[in-house]
Amino acid sequence: MAQDTTDVAYGGPGAVRRNALLFFLDGVTFQPSVALLSMTAVIPLLLEHLRASTTQFAIATSVVSLGTFVSQPYFVSLCSRSRRMARTFAVVLLVQRGLFLAFVLAMPLLADHAGLMTWLFLASWTVFNVLAGSGTLFNVPLVLKLLPPTRRAGLRGVGVAVGSVIALGAAALIPVVIERVAYPWSYMVLFGVGLAFLFANAAGFWFMREHDDPEPRVPMRVTEYLRDVPRTLSRDATFRAMVTSCVFLVVANSLLPFYTLHAIRTFGASEEHVALLASLAIVTGVAVNLGFGFVIDRRGAVALSPVAAAAATAAGVVGLVSGSLGGLTVAWVLANVGATCYLKTTMLMLGDVSPSGRAPSYVGTLFAISMLVSSVAVLALAPLLDALGFTALFVLAGGCGAAGWYVNVRVFQPRLAASRAERLRP
Template sequence: MDKQQIQRRNYAAFLVHAFFLALTMNFIDINTVVPNMLAESGATALHMGILSSIMIGGASFMQLLFAGIIFPLKRKKPALLAGIYLRVAALMALGIFVRTLSGTGLWKVWTILALMTLFSFSGAFANISYTDILGRTIEATRRKRLLTVKQLIASVGVIASALLVKVILSSLSYPRNYATLFLLAGGLLMLATIGFWMIREEDAPMGEQLSLSQRFAAFGKVIKEDRNMRLYLLLINTSGVILSTIPFLILYARTRFPIDGSLTGTFLLVQMAGSLLANTLLTFFSQGQRYRRLLYLFVALAFATPLIALLSSASPLSFSLVFLLTGSTSALYQIVAPGVLLEISTDENRPLYAGLAGAGSLMNILYPILAGFLVPVLGFGMVFALTSIYILLGIYAAFAIRCERIS
């Protein structure tokens, strides 16, 4: 098999994985399904903040530990598959546990959070290998196209799964509806590994095993010497907190009107429509390999999302438009965040940079917990307004980052 055939095979492999992964993540959507399930189980704003901190910021931070383990490996695919199969086990256990629930209780909320932690952290372990394999097996000229097409294919697939989620949430009572979703998610995630079994991976450049102190020293050196990485960290620590803000939208909506499984499914459908719309437009109108305009657009949408949530009227129909925006914003982030990281790193330092990107995403850990404390004191209006102002700080990073393939 020649080089071009291997490129086509690897390109297809990432798209196969993206399709099944998209189906999986709909069943355990962090913005709609899981927050409403937690709320029905008796969770408070603080619990929602902990969930967001674990699923978004905490998972990224764990890459600090995992990068040192994975960096010296010649082949990253075994580590990638191990992380994914651990996620499958966590989902299956969560589905079985939720199926046994009756009523509410804080011990149930904490058990759910523990299983979601296992699911999230094993995903962080897999992501280090994923980023490195993507950078080494896909040519630079094909990367942005792959990320955009991957998002488009995923968006098309999740529309069908979102419809199924709505049917399950509407037709089954709590907790059977959520248990069914999690068990199906585990099965679909197992199917997603088909794509990674297809990948042809060559040996990575050799790296040495680093202790935790050495990793911190290496991270400090990168931050000191690489301005682009400093700006990248600024971006994900400001505008990037929109990801850990979205789960609070369900809690805010529950203060304005009742939300049942059917309405949760509707919000998910609208969110997926927003993602599909954004990816379709980017596929057809985003030319070349440049990221600058996408960075500006991401910051603008992230800034607007909390404000539009506050301005929407107290009805499910108008509030669903907020989830159209969250779908578009999340889709953009899934393109610009890995895309920019790939361009400012090299094959040799990419695992280190991926680990630093995760470890340096501190605000996605701190913000949701802080918001969970502040919401009962200041109210959603003040917290969302302050969040939008903070998100806007990322515009400087979007303007200042410099790389041949970014601007």
């Protein structure tokens, strides 16, 4: 009965069940695409086949963050003005995936021109990631709007776990397809399957049942959002501390593709081992989502958020002291634990920090700043790798993890506790 009463505030029990199922399917359909369309598996193999430089690899990695940063102001404005966020989000996702599909279909025409293929891929990948900037900006407010607090992590975590099992099969196909299917058709198959999952994923948001906001969101124009970012940071010390901690962790997480590059260039990792790394990342995601999701529902995201920083720090240390492919693989697993824990906790922590009706602005501010800093760090890492080797990678990853832990535990959490106590005072 109590649960039904709570559900009324989120559109009623029927709407909550429908939306919970669709968020579950969001994880089921999105995870397989990660194995086939990410900077940690298929794309590094494609770029190595095309003999891309370290700088080009860094560009491909940095636009994942930079593209998101560039589009943040527009998507914050769009999200704040959309009466039906889910359908608006679905349209953006369909456009994003359709444009990248155009590049995939053009690959046979570019097969004999490696340099041109590389630059056109980078252009298409940039557009893909610019539109991907809508992801968190719409996803977080939708979760907060459509699901009650007790249903925001558990079932969605199971969906991610189920999708990850499917993704294991997709990852296992990577070396098989590359070995048995001629270039460029092999990469067309892998990208095409990934896009099929992504189109199904976009459709799920179209069918969500969305109610009117109990408190109207604050509509913002792009210029208003840009002016609001420094104001939000200056007047909210708790949020400012959260942003600082998250910036360090996003930098550490954005370095993951370089672990794969290290495996290929330093240890001569084969397609099979790259697929193994992808599989380990998926298994790690399953373990974290199953073990973490329901615990977060009970203990809260804030209390468990330091785990992400601890794992990122450990990954940097292990990568620094080990000199083997096995040691790098352990560091890879730890880094993925940190990245998954970060994504799992940060989205929900924003619900504890952002005032009612201002979630899009807070989400946009957090991710815009963290993505900008991480993209600059990735671009700066390329010449350091050429000059100093991959030691620079692990020093940066471990240092950022340690700094993120310190700010979270010693600054952010005490400020949040004080803020909560202040609100409870009569």
